[in-house]
Amino acid sequence: MSLGIIGCERSGFPALCALGKEEPEIWDRIVEVFPVPCLGGVDEETILRILLRCDTLLLVGCPPASCRNAWGSTLAEKRVARVSQLLEEAEIPKRVFCVFANPNRLGELKARVVV
Amino acid sequence: MIVGERKPLREILESLSPYREVLVLGCGACVTVCLAGGEKEAREVAALLRLKGFAAEAASVERQCEREFLVPLREKIPAFQAVLSLACGVGVQTLSEVFPGIPVLPGLNTSFMGAPLAQGVWEERCIGCGECIVHRFGGICPVARCAKNLLNGPCGGSKNGRCEVRPDRDCAWQLIYDRMKALGRLEELFVIQPPKNWGPSRFGAQRKIVREDVRR
Amino acid sequence: MQVALFGSDRSLPLWVTEELERMAFSFEVVTPEKTKALLPSSFVVVLGSALLTEDEVAELALRLGVNPLRVAVFPYEEVRDLPEEKCRTLWQGFLRSLVPPKIDVAAFRVTPTRRVLLYPEGDERLCEAFARARIPVVSFPSFVLSRKGVDFHVMPHDIPVGACVLIPSLQEEPPVVLPREVLDTGRVVALERLPQVLGLSSLRKMCVVLLVPSPHPYPEDWERIFALASLPPQGAQVLVLAEEVFVAREGFEEAFRRAREAGVLFEKLPLSRVSLSPSLDMRRVVVTYTPEKDPFPVRCEAHWLVPVSRKTCVLPPFDKVLLSDREVVLELPENPNLLPFATNIPGVFVAWGDVEDLVVTVSRYLEEGSIQEEGRVRVDAERCALCLTCLRSCPTGAIELSGDLKRCIAVNEALCARCGICAGLCPAKAITFEVVHRVLGNHRL
Numbered sequence: 001m002s003l004g005i006i007g008c009e010r011s012g013f014p015a016l017c018a019l020g021k022e023e024p025e026i027w028d029r030i031v032e033v034f035p036v037p038c039l040g041g042v043d044e045e046t047i048l049r050i051l052l053r054c055d056t057l058l059l060v061g062c063p064p065a066s067c068r069n070a071w072g073s074t075l076a077e078k079r080v081a082r083v084s085q086l087l088e089e090a091e092i093p094k095r096v097f098c099v100f101a102n103p104n105r106l107g108e109l110k111a112r113v114v115v
Numbered sequence: 116m117i118v119g120e121r122k123p124l125r126e127i128l129e130s131l132s133p134y135r136e137v138l139v140l141g142c143g144a145c146v147t148v149c150l151a152g153g154e155k156e157a158r159e160v161a162a163l164l165r166l167k168g169f170a171a172e173a174a175s176v177e178r179q180c181e182r183e184f185l186v187p188l189r190e191k192i193p194a195f196q197a198v199l200s201l202a203c204g205v206g207v208q209t210l211s212e213v214f215p216g217i218p219v220l221p222g223l224n225t226s227f228m229g230a231p232l233a234q235g236v237w238e239e240r241c242i243g244c245g246e247c248i249v250h251r252f253g254g255i256c257p258v259a260r261c262a263k264n265l266l267n268g269p270c271g272g273s274k275n276g277r278c279e280v281r282p283d284r285d286c287a288w289q290l291i292y293d294r295m296k297a298l299g300r301l302e303e304l305f306v307i308q309p310p311k312n313w314g315p316s317r318f319g320a321q322r323k324i325v326r327e328d329v330r331r
Numbered sequence: 332m333q334v335a336l337f338g339s340d341r342s343l344p345l346w347v348t349e350e351l352e353r354m355a356f357s358f359e360v361v362t363p364e365k366t367k368a369l370l371p372s373s374f375v376v377v378l379g380s381a382l383l384t385e386d387e388v389a390e391l392a393l394r395l396g397v398n399p400l401r402v403a404v405f406p407y408e409e410v411r412d413l414p415e416e417k418c419r420t421l422w423q424g425f426l427r428s429l430v431p432p433k434i435d436v437a438a439f440r441v442t443p444t445r446r447v448l449l450y451p452e453g454d455e456r457l458c459e460a461f462a463r464a465r466i467p468v469v470s471f472p473s474f475v476l477s478r479k480g481v482d483f484h485v486m487p488h489d490i491p492v493g494a495c496v497l498i499p500s501l502q503e504e505p506p507v508v509l510p511r512e513v514l515d516t517g518r519v520v521a522l523e524r525l526p527q528v529l530g531l532s533s534l535r536k537m538c539v540v541l542l543v544p545s546p547h548p549y550p551e552d553w554e555r556i557f558a559l560a561s562l563p564p565q566g567a568q569v570l571v572l573a574e575e576v577f578v579a580r581e582g583f584e585e586a587f588r589r590a591r592e593a594g595v596l597f598e599k600l601p602l603s604r605v606s607l608s609p610s611l612d613m614r615r616v617v618v619t620y621t622p623e624k625d626p627f628p629v630r631c632e633a634h635w636l637v638p639v640s641r642k643t644c645v646l647p648p649f650d651k652v653l654l655s656d657r658e659v660v661l662e663l664p665e666n667p668n669l670l671p672f673a674t675n676i677p678g679v680f681v682a683w684g685d686v687e688d689l690v691v692t693v694s695r696y697l698e699e700g701s702i703q704e705e706g707r708v709r710v711d712a713e714r715c716a717l718c719l720t721c722l723r724s725c726p727t728g729a730i731e732l733s734g735d736l737k738r739c740i741a742v743n744e745a746l747c748a749r750c751g752i753c754a755g756l757c758p759a760k761a762i763t764f765e766v767v768h769r770v771l772g773n774h775r776l
Contacts, residue, residue, distance in 0.1 A: 013381055014381040014382050014406075017380075017381040017382075017406045017409035017410070018381075018382075018409065020409060020410070020413070021409045021412065024412065024413050024414070024417075027413060027414075027417045033421075036751065037749050037750055037751055037764075038748075038750035038751055038752065040726075040750055040751065040752040040755060041750055041751020041752050041753075041754055041755040041764070042751075042755055043155065043159075043754075043755040043756070044155075044159040044162070045155065045158040045159050045162050048159065048162035048163055048165075048166060049162050051166060052162075052165065052166060065579065066579075068669065068748070068750075069726040069727075069748055069750040069752060070662075070675055070726035071724075071726060071752075072726065072750055072752055075724075075752060075755075075756075079755075086124055086163060087163075087166075089123065089124040089125055090124050090125075090128060090163060090166070090167050092163075092166050092167060094166065103382060143714070143716055143759060144716070147716045147718060147758045147759050148716050148717075148718035148758070149718075150718070150720065150756075150758050153716070153758035153759050153760075154714070154758065154759050154760045155757065155758045155759070155760055156758065158760070175759075233723070234720065234723040234724055
């Protein structure tokens with residue numbers, strides 16, 4: 001199962017690098033990595049377009065309480081919920097998840113990335 | 116502005132099932148502003164259709180309800196088997212009049228004429244009755260905003276300023292009363308309103324305006 | 332294209348140099364000792380860690396004398412231990428993303444005017460503290476603020492100020508309604524007085540229960556609560572019933588962990604689920620509560636009950652004073668990534684807690700400013716439908732209605748945090764961030 005990752009530059013992307021250092025084998029599954037300034041700016045179209053090239057897409061970003069842009073992570077979470085619903089409605093067997101992580105808090109990301 | 120809502124995806128997919136090459140056409144006017152059928156939504160639907168195996172493309176025009184904006188699509192349209200229009204009902208019909216040779220499918224339910232209250236919240240304000248009377252009610256329209264269209268005072272069922280039919284909506288008559296009180300014009304509400312003439316409303320026939328002075 | 336590789340690691344692996352040559356980049360290696368002779372047009376690639384902050388990168392750019400936009404960080408430290416092939420792919424993608432931006436981007440440093448507006452006027456302690464920090468202070472009973480770049484302008488006097496400090500009023504109320512009988516036991520004590528009270532009695536087998544409401548009390552209160560960690564080792568039992576534990580401050584998370592390790596029990600629950608009654612001998616308070624996780628009520632007898640008051644900070648009616656193009660809703664974000672005392676509007680601070688800390692924060696904001704780039708955000712006037720979605724959703728309030736014609740929104744570059752939220756929400760796709768998506772994989776967005 002191929003994995004795409006959109007990570008915010010503040011938390012998500014560093015977290016991915018930290019996890020990659022810990023468990024280098026994750027890189028074999030990851031086919032796409034996109035660093036973005038904030039998860040709040042990733043629109044539905046981008047998500048769906050990346051999904052064309054992978055089975056699962058993870059949006060990795062700051063926990064909502066510490067998002068520098070106030071509601072960026074919250075917005076991403078809502079958007080992911082909406083896209084997931086769309087995918088389900090259209091019966092497309094691909095999934096999007098929102099994962100909150102930073103280099104000191106890898107648990108959730110690890111659970112999603114490491115098999 | 117006209118407020119709409121995208122049709123359930125399942126319904127769209129069902130109507131598109133006979134076709135493969137589809138153009139998703141957004142409209143740059145009202146439905147863009149109400150975040151239902153602009154360029155962004157068109158691209159989103161197209162991306163989704165591509166995931167579903169369609170050869171979909173997205174485009175958007177300034178206003179789908181005017182022929183002049185649609186004419187530049189003449190070269191583009193024949194490459195597709197169907198057009199999914201994300202405009203309001205007016206846009207969909209203009210589109211199918213301009214391009215009679217291609218099936219035009221609606222992707223949006225046209226909901227009402229309203230205003231945004233906050234980011235992501237829209238509420239109806241006008242039903243287009245054809246004879247505006249809001250000045251008699253402190254600028255609040257009882258025809259559109261009272262569930263029972265009452266013109267001569269409230270029904271008596273409102274609770275804490277909320278409508279008894281839909282408790283999450285404000286009672287229009289409470290708003291009218293508060294507004295008229297603030298304006299010091301309460302006594303105007305004692306004037307008996309005659310029965311409303313629904314002739315100019317949509318109950319007559321299809322409405323039409325012809326202005327000879329500007330007509331060519 | 333010229334690339335300078337910045338890093339202390341002199342023996343670079345082959346994949347670094349080979350890929351550079353293959354993509355026809357000419358390059359040189361720069362180390363912290365040897366930083367001279369950089370062409371102004373060259374790019375600097377820092378072979379560093381993904382954990383380098385924006386400030387560190389900006390500082391480096393300043394030291395090397397290059398445009399900060401031309402400095403890019405490759406997470407070399409994280410990547411170098413990977414299999415060579417993977418490194419090569421990541422490095423390739425990274426180099427491809429270095430192609431110069433399509434639009435002209437000018438980077439400049441913005442520093443706000445060194446003057447602070449206090450509202451409402453007349454707080455002597457604050458005025459003195461600012462005077463000591465040599466920051467001029469202005470105050471007016473009523474005014475209109477408008478924003479020009481990073482400064483506020485106080486109208487009608489047209490005085491530029493770099494920051495506004497709002498002085499809130501404080502409202503205190505007990506966290507729960509304390510029944511008369513409970514008060515009669517004489518076992519209810521304020522948090523400030525707790526150490527004195529405990530100092531007089533033996534701590535062995537003593538049970539202290541704290542009721543902590545949300546919105547959270549002042550940070551000083553939490554400092555006092557976390558300091559109770561010294562009690563359990565002496566034989567006392569400490570139970571904190573809190574609606575929320577506040578750890579979003581430097582050192583608090585650590586203090587919270589230490590308190591828990593020392594044996595202070597923290598239970599998160601709505602205080603409405605706590606009931607209080609006196610014990611039969613009227614010398615203790617019986618606290619009964621239902622924890623969130625299991626449905627069985629827990630009962631304990633407290634020798635001391637500490638209700639921490641619910642303190643809410645009521646902001647002055649700032650939105651009525653601040654009048655420009657749009658309505659402003661002021662929020663107090665409890666976000667560790669933002670400056671303390673800051674609000675959702677950059678440059679507006681709220682004076683609560685320690686005055687000295689506030690002055691230090693404000694003066695740092697006024698001195699440091701930030702490196703901004705102009706021209707990164709592009710608004711297509713042809714497409715803009717003026718739906719104002721961006722204006723309503725921008726976290727820093729950087730979107731403005733431009734000029735008199737109001738045909739198109741404008742972005743205040745000095746305030747924009749380049750988060751891309753507006754571009755993501757724009758229904759007409761009128762806002763684009765040219766260099767926002769840097770690509771690491773094999774594809775370009």
